[in-house]
Amino acid sequence: MDTMGRHVIAELWGCDVDKLNDLSFIEQVFVDAALKAGAEVREVAFHKFAPQGISGVVIISESHLTIHSFPEHGYASIDVYTCGDRIDPNVASNYIAEALKATATEVVELPRGMGPIQLEKPKVKVL
Amino acid sequence: MDTMGRHVIAELWGCDVDKLNDLSFIEQVFVDAALKAGAEVREVAFHKFAPQGISGVVIISESHLTIHSFPEHGYASIDVYTCGDRIDPNVASNYIAEALKATATEVVELPRGMGPIQLEKPKVKVL
Numbered sequence: 001m002d003t004m005g006r007h008v009i010a011e012l013w014g015c016d017v018d019k020l021n022d023l024s025f026i027e028q029v030f031v032d033a034a035l036k037a038g039a040e041v042r043e044v045a046f047h048k049f050a051p052q053g054i055s056g057v058v059i060i061s062e063s064h065l066t067i068h069s070f071p072e073h074g075y076a077s078i079d080v081y082t083c084g085d086r087i088d089p090n091v092a093s094n095y096i097a098e099a100l101k102a103t104a105t106e107v108v109e110l111p112r113g114m115g116p117i118q119l120e121k122p123k124v125k126v127l
Numbered sequence: 128m129d130t131m132g133r134h135v136i137a138e139l140w141g142c143d144v145d146k147l148n149d150l151s152f153i154e155q156v157f158v159d160a161a162l163k164a165g166a167e168v169r170e171v172a173f174h175k176f177a178p179q180g181i182s183g184v185v186i187i188s189e190s191h192l193t194i195h196s197f198p199e200h201g202y203a204s205i206d207v208y209t210c211g212d213r214i215d216p217n218v219a220s221n222y223i224a225e226a227l228k229a230t231a232t233e234v235v236e237l238p239r240g241m242g243p244i245q246l247e248k249p250k251v252k253v254l
Contacts, residue, residue, distance in 0.1 A: 001180060079206070
């Protein structure tokens with residue numbers, strides 16, 4: 001398998017506070033996001049913190065999706081990493097941003113497994 | 128909880144091929160790396176692919192550690208993301224690089240949850 005991958009790092013602000021604290025909702029959104037991007041889901045692990053906040057991961061055949069949510073700040077920290085060139089990680093991250101009702105996003109895409117990491121300027125979007 | 132986090136992205140090359148394909152070894156290294164950095168382990172999920180390669184995650188109270196290994200290329204793609212300023216993610220990523228016998232590493236640290244993502248130049252190290 002080729003080492004080439006695309007890693008989308010997304011900062012989601014102004015999200016719906018209740019959704020950020022709803023474990024079963026977030027788990028479903030992440031599995032759906034992976035499937036919509038055309039990925040194959042292998043492992044799913046989510047954890048709810050007290051008093052609030054959720055961390056979780058979906059391991060896909062093509063790498064992973066992760067979230068850490070901070071409901072009190074309307075903020076979610078998202079990673080979508082896909083190996084190969086068959087899948088566009090932005091499909092999944094855009095789906096998640098929409099599902100969580102983010103009002104501002106900042107997205108950086110890093111190439112992985114291709115030698116020197118090329119850094120591009122973050123894309124900021126106010127929705 | 129404050130949204131501030133540190134995300135270390137490490138490309139490990141020239142790793143020991145057998146270790147990259149040893150699920151129980153990698154799982155133990157990742158749990159140990161989290162503990163050595165002073166993190167609290169919450170969930171552990173690893174998956175072995177056929178014919179080779181391992182993907183896995185350790186969710187910690189402070190965020191996550193992930194790996195995708197490509198034994199045939201001696202390559203492992205590592206993320207160590209820690210929230211707050213109590214833990215240094217480099218402690219965990221350096222421990223992992225050493226355990227996998229990486230001979231060359233490339234490391235980028237991204238700040239998370241602090242507004243605009245500040246990109247620094249990757250640090251390349253040939254060991």
